[in-house]
Amino acid sequence: MNKPIRTLSLFALLLFLLLLANVTYVQYVRAGDLNADPRNRRVIDAAFSRDRGPILVGREAIAESVPSDDRYEHQRVYAKPYRYAPVTGFFSFFTQTGIEQTQNGVLSGDDSRLFVTRLVDLLNNASPQGGQVQLTIDPKAQDAAYDGLAALGPDVQGAVVAIEPSTGKILAMVSLPSFDPNKLATHDLDAEVSNYQRLDADPTKPLLNRAIQTRLPPGSTFKIVTAAAALEDGLVENAESQVPGGPSYQLPQSDAVIDNGGRACGTDTISLTQALAQSCNTTFLQLADELGQEKMLEQAEKFGFNSTYLDDLNGQVESVFPDDMDRPQTALSGIGQFDVAATPLQMAMVVAGVANGGTVMKPYLVDKVLSPDLDVIDNPKPQSLSEAVSSTTASELTKALTATVTSGTASPGAIPGVQVAGKTGTAENCDGCRPYAWYVSFAPADDPEIAVAVMIQGSDVATDDIAGGRLGGPIAKAVMEAVVLDQ
Amino acid sequence: MSQTSALMGFVHRRRRGAELFLLVIALAVGIGAYAAVGVGVEGEVPTDILGYGGWLAALIIGAHIVVRLVAPYADPVLLPVVAALNGLGLAVIRRLDLAAGNGPDEGFARQQLTWMTLGVLLFVATLLIVRDHRVLQRFTYTFGLGAIVLLLLPMLPGIGKEINGARIWIHLGPFSFQPGEVAKVLLVLAFAGYLVRHRDALALAGRRLLFVDLPRGRDLGPILVMWLISLAILVRQSDLGSSLLFFGLFLVMLYVATERPGWLLVGGTLFAAGATLAYYVVPRVALRVDLWLHPFDYYGGEGVRDSGRQIVESMFGLGWGGLLGRGFGNGQPWRISYAESDFIIAAIGEELGLTALMAVILCYGLIVERGLRTALICRDAFGKLVATGLAIVFALQVFVVIGGVTHLIPLTGLTTPFLSKGGSSLVANWVIVALLLRISDFARRPIPVLDPAEEPDVDAEVTQVVKLG
Numbered sequence: 001m002n003k004p005i006r007t008l009s010l011f012a013l014l015l016f017l018l019l020l021a022n023v024t025y026v027q028y029v030r031a032g033d034l035n036a037d038p039r040n041r042r043v044i045d046a047a048f049s050r051d052r053g054p055i056l057v058g059r060e061a062i063a064e065s066v067p068s069d070d071r072y073e074h075q076r077v078y079a080k081p082y083r084y085a086p087v088t089g090f091f092s093f094f095t096q097t098g099i100e101q102t103q104n105g106v107l108s109g110d111d112s113r114l115f116v117t118r119l120v121d122l123l124n125n126a127s128p129q130g131g132q133v134q135l136t137i138d139p140k141a142q143d144a145a146y147d148g149l150a151a152l153g154p155d156v157q158g159a160v161v162a163i164e165p166s167t168g169k170i171l172a173m174v175s176l177p178s179f180d181p182n183k184l185a186t187h188d189l190d191a192e193v194s195n196y197q198r199l200d201a202d203p204t205k206p207l208l209n210r211a212i213q214t215r216l217p218p219g220s221t222f223k224i225v226t227a228a229a230a231l232e233d234g235l236v237e238n239a240e241s242q243v244p245g246g247p248s249y250q251l252p253q254s255d256a257v258i259d260n261g262g263r264a265c266g267t268d269t270i271s272l273t274q275a276l277a278q279s280c281n282t283t284f285l286q287l288a289d290e291l292g293q294e295k296m297l298e299q300a301e302k303f304g305f306n307s308t309y310l311d312d313l314n315g316q317v318e319s320v321f322p323d324d325m326d327r328p329q330t331a332l333s334g335i336g337q338f339d340v341a342a343t344p345l346q347m348a349m350v351v352a353g354v355a356n357g358g359t360v361m362k363p364y365l366v367d368k369v370l371s372p373d374l375d376v377i378d379n380p381k382p383q384s385l386s387e388a389v390s391s392t393t394a395s396e397l398t399k400a401l402t403a404t405v406t407s408g409t410a411s412p413g414a415i416p417g418v419q420v421a422g423k424t425g426t427a428e429n430c431d432g433c434r435p436y437a438w439y440v441s442f443a444p445a446d447d448p449e450i451a452v453a454v455m456i457q458g459s460d461v462a463t464d465d466i467a468g469g470r471l472g473g474p475i476a477k478a479v480m481e482a483v484v485l486d487q
Numbered sequence: 488m489s490q491t492s493a494l495m496g497f498v499h500r501r502r503r504g505a506e507l508f509l510l511v512i513a514l515a516v517g518i519g520a521y522a523a524v525g526v527g528v529e530g531e532v533p534t535d536i537l538g539y540g541g542w543l544a545a546l547i548i549g550a551h552i553v554v555r556l557v558a559p560y561a562d563p564v565l566l567p568v569v570a571a572l573n574g575l576g577l578a579v580i581r582r583l584d585l586a587a588g589n590g591p592d593e594g595f596a597r598q599q600l601t602w603m604t605l606g607v608l609l610f611v612a613t614l615l616i617v618r619d620h621r622v623l624q625r626f627t628y629t630f631g632l633g634a635i636v637l638l639l640l641p642m643l644p645g646i647g648k649e650i651n652g653a654r655i656w657i658h659l660g661p662f663s664f665q666p667g668e669v670a671k672v673l674l675v676l677a678f679a680g681y682l683v684r685h686r687d688a689l690a691l692a693g694r695r696l697l698f699v700d701l702p703r704g705r706d707l708g709p710i711l712v713m714w715l716i717s718l719a720i721l722v723r724q725s726d727l728g729s730s731l732l733f734f735g736l737f738l739v740m741l742y743v744a745t746e747r748p749g750w751l752l753v754g755g756t757l758f759a760a761g762a763t764l765a766y767y768v769v770p771r772v773a774l775r776v777d778l779w780l781h782p783f784d785y786y787g788g789e790g791v792r793d794s795g796r797q798i799v800e801s802m803f804g805l806g807w808g809g810l811l812g813r814g815f816g817n818g819q820p821w822r823i824s825y826a827e828s829d830f831i832i833a834a835i836g837e838e839l840g841l842t843a844l845m846a847v848i849l850c851y852g853l854i855v856e857r858g859l860r861t862a863l864i865c866r867d868a869f870g871k872l873v874a875t876g877l878a879i880v881f882a883l884q885v886f887v888v889i890g891g892v893t894h895l896i897p898l899t900g901l902t903t904p905f906l907s908k909g910g911s912s913l914v915a916n917w918v919i920v921a922l923l924l925r926i927s928d929f930a931r932r933p934i935p936v937l938d939p940a941e942e943p944d945v946d947a948e949v950t951q952v953v954k955l956g
Binding site: 001004006008013015016018019022023024027028030031033035037039041042043045 | 739742743744746783786787802803804805806807808809810818819822836840841844845848849851852855856859862863868871872875878879882883885886889890893894895
């Protein structure tokens with residue numbers, strides 16, 4: 001009987017070898033695939049429990065993970081939730097947005113640049129820690145922008161973006177209405193779901209980052225682009241050159257007549273400076289018509305229209321300058337109407353480009369990436385996005401825009417003792433809709449440190465060009481002061 | 488015969504000291520794991536560690552002393568391996584109790600410790616009562632009848648109960664019982680007794696067809712009966728595991744007794760045909776196979792579309808555990824339903840890693856190896872058959888359950904010996920170990936020198952007449 005028993009021994013050996021090979025396959029070879037399955041709650045739970053690194057503004061952590069004694073080991077806490085929500089986004093059990101999403105690798109500690117740290121943690125048996133993300137945001141500018149916008153009332157919808165012209169650093173980014181990311185980061189997952197559903201269903205769209213996701217006709221602020229195109233083309237030589245003016249203008253191939261809302265735009269020709277200062281529709285309709293769609297489009301795209309350029313936040317929408325317009329539509333595009341649409345970030349980049357001698361810098365939010373031990377592991381360098389206009393054109397535009405603040409429609413943005421360049425705008429994209437107020441500016445005009453765009457949506461003001469200045473001007477002024485006067 | 492003669496010239500040592508040393512290590516595993524569970528899950532060594540450890544040590548050392556007294560030549564490796572597995576199982580069950588929010592005096596671990604106590608008592612009783620395993624040969628038909636009754640009990644309305652689609656439980660008042668676990672021991676004994684008596688007929692008669700010796704038609708009776716019982720279990724109880732286990736056991740023992748591979752061919756064909764038929768006829772069997780082929784299609788849906796949750800969570804847990812495991816308290820084994828019983832292997836793989844899982848599988852391998860070694864050196868045919876049967880039933884069960892949980896083969900409802908929660912299984916397995924120890928004690932015992940002047944030794948006389956194949 002021993003021969004069959006020996007045969008059976010081999011058979012049993014085979015069975016056990018199969019088991020060993022199979023567990024090796026499942027636990028080692030296939031483990032990566034299993035862990036990558038989006039339905040694998042163990043992986044999601046672990047990510048949610050992780051000691052994520054903080055998001056820093058100045059020296060303050062606006063988002064950080066603190067130890068928690070419930071099922072998940074750490075709780076994400078947002079120190080100034082409404083103020084910074086459009087930038088930080090939120091970190092919930094189910095998803096992330098904003099910086100929490102784009103910098104997830106660093107914050108969670110999974111980024112390959114944190115490999116050594118992770119290895120040391122593993123050897124020390126310490127729980128892995130995430131890296132830190134330092135933002136470009138200037139807390140004073142952010143506070144000024146948020147407080148200024150929020151002061152307009154509880155129902156205000158709008159956004160403020162401030163950029164450092166020479167680098168493209170985003171100094172402030174505010175969007176209202178905002179939301180409390182703490183309520184989405186909660187460990188009470190049922191509450192998280194209902195909070196999210198409520199925010200998602202809210203008609204005022206608090207989850208929307210209006211600074212980069214809301215695209216509206218830029219109205220008169222777009223006249224800066226039209227003026228830039230005219231100067232670049234040589235159609236207009238400098239800020240003092242005479243340009244067509246007049247109280248009203250009939251659109252080519254059309255019966256529609258557009259006036260200037262009673263502002264002083266001369267009878268025949270006026271200087272470019274006066275045309276910008278008084279926001280003369282008649283001037284810029286005619287300039288756009290004379291330049292034609294191609295040149296207007298080229299200039300708009302040099303400023304960043306029809307493209308996306310912000311890597312640090314997802315969901316940026318393109319600002320639009322159409323390429324299939326007829327003559328009257330092209331003329332209307334010169335005053336930022338028809339289908340021209342821009343995000344607040346885009347309009348901030350237009351003024352920042354002018355302020356920076358014509359060079360538009362690529363905007364960015366992440367100033368530094370630090371390891372948990374505060375070693376700098378990434379230090380993004382400013383990058384130029386395009387040469388939108390020549391430095392001559394930029395300085396002529398700066399002169400004209402400075403006059404717009406000192407003696408024109410943009411006066412609410414003036415700061416005593418500081419030269420400010422600015423432009424107002426008001427637009428509506430349908431009859432009877434509530435108008436949008438815009439204000440764009442930079443300061444100091446001779447050595448710009450900050451460029452600002454303010455957009456206020458659905459404010460209860462008349463369709464009056466000055467209104468943009470009256471609503472947005474003080475906010476822009478406060479944001480500029482926060483940077484310029486803070487020496 | 489010549490092999491056996493050579494073996495007879497070799498005198499085995501008792502090795503009880505080695506067994507004690509290994510038992511201390513096994514206790515360190517069991518008690519250490521229990522302490523690690525407390526530290527990992529609750530952050531402190533359990534307050535009852537002394538009482539628990541003392542109890543465990545008393546059981547194991549008690550078993551050792553009994554072995555020392557009544558089976559001094561028994562295999563020294565079996566008991567330590569079994570003690571380590573049982574201790575580890577208790578700790579893992581305790582860990583799952585903690586996850587369910589149970590205190591030290593409630594939950595499955597406390598029940599399991601009680602069952603282990605009963606198991607060790609039965610182990611001791613078996614060693615004390617069965618002083619010579621050949622006595623069991625007398626009860627061949629009693630055991631056979633008992634096994635069949637036990638197997639059919641769950642099909643009876645009233646006491647049989649269907650749990651998770653498998654009808655393998657009986658309920659009597661507050662007690663629930665898996666009769667298949669006990670039946671499998673009885674079956675091994677019955678088969679062995681039957682085959683020892685009839686193996687000549689089964690082995691010698693027959694004709695040769697294509698290099699294979701096929702048995703006579705009239706000798707096919709028992710194998711057909713066994714086949715029908717297996718099929719009944721498969722179809723009525725939807726229990727592929729037990730079906731495979733019992734039929735495989737019978738075939739293997741038939742093959743060992745007759746030394747004719749033809750039986751394997753006949754039986755294998757019969758089983759394959761029966762299983763294929765069941766696949767096409769019984770929808771539940773087909774679902775089991777589909778669950779195995781496409782588990783992820785049955786995850787996260789509604790109703791039957793979520794019936795793959797258990798195996799998928801098991802695989803997620805195994806993957807999450809990786810090479811070294813998450814450590815006690817850091818995994819989420821409670822996500823796997825029945826992690827404390829059928830899926831305890833997945834819980835071990837998740838928290839202790841591939842390393843521990845391999846160690847566990849190798850421990851099972853050791854048990855099987857010791858069982859087969861005992862069969863090889865055993866001097867009587869009945870003992871050989873019983874040892875082979877017990878070792879093979881163990882190997883098959885481990886393969887079917889671990890293979891099912893780790894997605895090697897379709898999932899079936901069998902317990903993991905010594906690890907899983909479940910009284911009937913634990914008690915039956917302790918008895919199996921007792922029987923193996925008894926047989927190995929006989930096999931390793933030196934042959935008494937036969938001097939007519941001395942008093943005749945009953946054991947030796949019986950040993951002498953045993954004819955070896």
